[in-house]
Amino acid sequence: AQKITQTQPGMFVQEKEAVTLDCTYDTSDQSYGLFWYKQPSSGEMIFLIYQGSYDEQNATEGRYSLNFQKARKSANLVISASQLGDSAMYFCAMREAGTASKLTFGTGTRLQVTL
Amino acid sequence: GAVVSQHPSWVICKSGTSVKIECRSLDFQATTMFWYRQFPKQSLMLMATSNEGSKATYEQGVEKDKFLINHASLTLSTLTVTSAHPEDSSFYICSARKASGSKNIQYFGAGTRLSVL
Numbered sequence: 001a002q003k004i005t006q007t008q009p010g011m012f013v014q015e016k017e018a019v020t021l022d023c024t025y026d027t028s029d030q031s032y033g034l035f036w037y038k039q040p041s042s043g044e045m046i047f048l049i050y051q052g053s054y055d056e057q058n059a060t061e062g063r064y065s066l067n068f069q070k071a072r073k074s075a076n077l078v079i080s081a082s083q084l085g086d087s088a089m090y091f092c093a094m095r096e097a098g099t100a101s102k103l104t105f106g107t108g109t110r111l112q113v114t115l
Numbered sequence: 116g117a118v119v120s121q122h123p124s125w126v127i128c129k130s131g132t133s134v135k136i137e138c139r140s141l142d143f144q145a146t147t148m149f150w151y152r153q154f155p156k157q158s159l160m161l162m163a164t165s166n167e168g169s170k171a172t173y174e175q176g177v178e179k180d181k182f183l184i185n186h187a188s189l190t191l192s193t194l195t196v197t198s199a200h201p202e203d204s205s206f207y208i209c210s211a212r213k214a215s216g217s218k219n220i221q222y223f224g225a226g227t228r229l230s231v232l
Contacts, residue, residue, distance in 0.1 A: 015219060043206060045159075045223035052217055053232070074212065100172070101212050101219045105158045 004094050004106035012112050013082045019110045020067070021077040023092030029053075033095040034075040035103065036066065040088045048090075069102065082113045100102055117143050117213045123223025129232055133202045136194045136227045138209035144189035145211035149221060150182070162207075165192040169176055199231045 004065040005024045013019035025034065025037040036048040051059045051066045077084055089110050093103040118141040128134050138148055146167045151159040163184055164172040170182035181203075183195040192211075197201055208226040212219055 035220070037223070043208070043228070044225040045208060045210070045226075047220055047222060050218055050220060051179070095219070100164055102149070102161060102164065103221060107158050 001006035003104045004092055006092055006109050008109045009107070010110045010112070012114060013079075013086075014114055015082055015084060015093065017082055018078060018080045019082055019111065021078065021090050021092075021111065023075045023106060025075060025094050026071050027073075027094065027096055029097045031097040034066070034068070035093040035095070036055070036064070036075075036077045037093065038086075038088045038089045039091060039108070064098075064100070079111075084113050084115075087111060087113045117141075117211070117220075117222040119209065119211045119222045119224045119228055121209050123172070123227060124225055125228045127230045127232065128191075130200050131198055134196045134199055134229060136196075136207055136209070136229075138192045138211065138224050140190045140222070142209070143206040145192075145213065147188060147212040148186060148211045149212070150192075151208045151210070153171065153208060153226075155206075162194075167170050167175050176195060190197040196229065199229070200230045204229055204231045 012108050033052045034051045038046045049059050049061045049064045049066050051068045058068050063080045065078045089108045091108045092106040120139045120196045124203045145186045148165040155158050161174050162177045165184045165186040173179045187191040210221040212222045
């Protein structure tokens with residue numbers, strides 16, 4: 001079974017609108033971490049936001065927020081007020097306990113912001 | 116945030132030669148670094164975990180004699196692709212783990228595009 005599932009291969013959003021990128025995960029651990037990274041066409045991976053499994057509040061970082069629903073095992077990324085520079089691939093990743101901090105990545109979602 | 120530098124960003128080499136890629140954490144110490152490979156339009160595939168002062172841990176299916184990893188200091192890990200062949204052409208990207216309580220976030224370099232002729 002896939003550990004990280006991103007069901008949206010591609011998404012379009014209009015500039016200044018909000019967009020939600022979906023991510024579901026599968027783990028039997030109680031302690032784990034969830035991450036979102038952005039990969040522009042240049043190739044670098046940019047860390048966006050982190051959510052710990054024990055964190056009671058949803059993580060927020062500027063225009064990025066993570067909608068964490070533990071019972072549903074989902075960790076959706078919400079980008080508010082989209083900008084043209086947000087066009088990129090977005091990867092959801094999970095770190096499980098006892099894995100020496102290894103990350104498992106989803107297949108990614110390509111976001112295109114339009115005028 | 117944290118800065119990870121990866122060099123070179125792009126390399127072309129002849130088949131049979133070796134290529135070394137460097138990964139440096141510029142403003143933090145990293146006892147653990149990671150090396151990934153990414154094929155076009157695909158996700159990142161972990162190749163190995165690089166531990167400072169000890170041998171790297173390779174993922175299943177990754178040839179340790181072909182992909183040599185050295186993590187000699189707390190800020191530098193190197194990946195050497197030995198006797199490179201065209202099938203080794205890919206995008207290689209490293210990350211460094213920054214310890215911060217329970218977060219332990221991986222910060223990535225900009226990647227290296229390797230083309231083997």
